[in-house]
Amino acid sequence: MDSHFQIISDGSCDLPPELAREKKIRVVPFYVSFDEKTYQKEVEEVGVREFYQKMVDNPGVYPKSSLPGIQDYYDAFEPYVKEDIPVFCICITTKFSGSMQSALTAKDLILEKYPHSRIQVTDATVNTVLQGLLVLEAAALQESGAGFEAAIARVEEIKSTGRIFFTVGNMEYLKAGGRIGKVAGIAGTLLGIKPVITLKQGEIYPSGIGRVRKKTMQKTVDLLLDYLKERADAIGNYSIAVGYGYDRAEAEEYRDMVLERLRGSYGSCELPVYQIGATIGVHTGPYPLGLGILEKALHGQNR
Numbered sequence: 001m002d003s004h005f006q007i008i009s010d011g012s013c014d015l016p017p018e019l020a021r022e023k024k025i026r027v028v029p030f031y032v033s034f035d036e037k038t039y040q041k042e043v044e045e046v047g048v049r050e051f052y053q054k055m056v057d058n059p060g061v062y063p064k065s066s067l068p069g070i071q072d073y074y075d076a077f078e079p080y081v082k083e084d085i086p087v088f089c090i091c092i093t094t095k096f097s098g099s100m101q102s103a104l105t106a107k108d109l110i111l112e113k114y115p116h117s118r119i120q121v122t123d124a125t126v127n128t129v130l131q132g133l134l135v136l137e138a139a140a141l142q143e144s145g146a147g148f149e150a151a152i153a154r155v156e157e158i159k160s161t162g163r164i165f166f167t168v169g170n171m172e173y174l175k176a177g178g179r180i181g182k183v184a185g186i187a188g189t190l191l192g193i194k195p196v197i198t199l200k201q202g203e204i205y206p207s208g209i210g211r212v213r214k215k216t217m218q219k220t221v222d223l224l225l226d227y228l229k230e231r232a233d234a235i236g237n238y239s240i241a242v243g244y245g246y247d248r249a250e251a252e253e254y255r256d257m258v259l260e261r262l263r264g265s266y267g268s269c270e271l272p273v274y275q276i277g278a279t280i281g282v283h284t285g286p287y288p289l290g291l292g293i294l295e296k297a298l299h300g301q302n303r
Contacts, residue, residue: 005086005148007139008076009124010068010099011042012092013132014243014277023139028076030099031066032278034058039066042278051278052246055286062173065282067099073106081110081117086148088120090135090155092127092279093202120152125201126162128280129243130292134159137239137297144298158295161231164199165207165223166243166290167216171195173285196220197290217254220290221261227293228266235266240293242273246286254289 009015011029020027031039032046034054040046042065055063073089080087089107091100100123107119124131137158141151168174171193196208196219207223210216228235242258244251251273259271276288 005088005118005142005151006080007135007142008087008089009131009135010091010097010103010279011277012097012099012127012279013090013124013135014128014274014280015132015135016274017043019136023136025135025139026076028068028072028103030068030277030279032063032282033066034061034063036064046278048275048277048281051281052286055281056246063278063282065279067097068102070102070105070109073103074109077106077110077117077119078114081114081119084116086118086120088122088138088148088152088155090122090124090131090138092131093125094123095125095202096127097279118148120148122152122155125159126164126199126292127202128164128276128292129241129274130162130164130199130294132274133239133241133292133294134162137294141297154297158297160201161238161295162200162292163223163227163294164243164290164292165196165220165227166199166284166288167194167196167210167213167220168284168289169194169213169287170285173283196223198223217257217289221258224258224291224293225261225265233295235262235269237296237299238293239296240269240271240291242271243276243288243290243292244273245276245281245284245288247289248273248275251289258291 008026029041029044032042033039077087089103091103094100103121124134138155192211193209194216196216198205198207208219242255255271255273
């Protein structure tokens with residue numbers, strides 16, 4: 001089988017740059033701005049830690065993100081199609097961004113010049129750390145020897161199993177970013193409320209509220225355990241990760257708490273900690289914290 005294909009994703013996948021390099025994944029960055037005039041490429045021109053530090057230092061400023069352009073994707077695709085290497089591009093949910101449309105337009109332009117090129121552009125239907133898990137599953141398929149079409153088909157099968165259960169420091173950034181939606185109704189106008197949110201298939205669903213951070217953190221784990229019970233499957237068949245914003249120390253404490261609760265029902269499991277990038281951070285503020293879970297593409301195999 002032809003497992004020689006290139007995986008590309010947009011910057012919403014929030015993979016650590018060193019991990020993306022290790023897996024030979026090409027990331028097309030989003031742009032971020034604090035003044036709505038100067039936009040910088042995330043990671044390449046403004047680091048994620050630097051981005052969050054600016055948010056913490058300037059609490060009244062609400063940064064904006066901008067999607068990768070057609071030329072960004074064209075430049076990412078062309079080197080591979082020139083070498084007759086198929087491209088599998090996985091983009092943030094279309095319900096959150098037009099990034100996929102940029103990729104599709106770039107694909108059309110590439111096909112005009114290179115009519116025999118093979119490019120698949122897929123809607124992840126998710127974002128941030130969960131999108132990263134999906135991209136890593138594509139990489140696992142590639143490493144296992146799966147062919148281009150088989151990898152695409154399997155990613156399509158598993159992406160609907162993805163869930164994010166998370167909380168944020170406050171509602172202000174969700175309001176400023178226009179992502180408040182259904183969450184507003186559950187929180188009402190109460191001051192100091194911290195929402196608990198579920199994201200599945202590109203949609204945000206309110207899943208609880210609280211005033212105390214540790215309570216909302218515990219609620220995200222409750223939701224994870226409920227989901228695992230609903231799936232009635234071995235935990236080893238899922239990839240799970242912690243996602244956080246500014247506070248790494250809090251994220252590590254949270255990971256330990258999650259592992260302790262999982263251990264009681266499922267034994268030990270891997271739980272990496274990934275930093276949520278600017279693409280989603282502009283909407284959540286500096287203190288998002290939660291869990292992503294996704295069915296593994298390869299069940300019961302060593303990875």
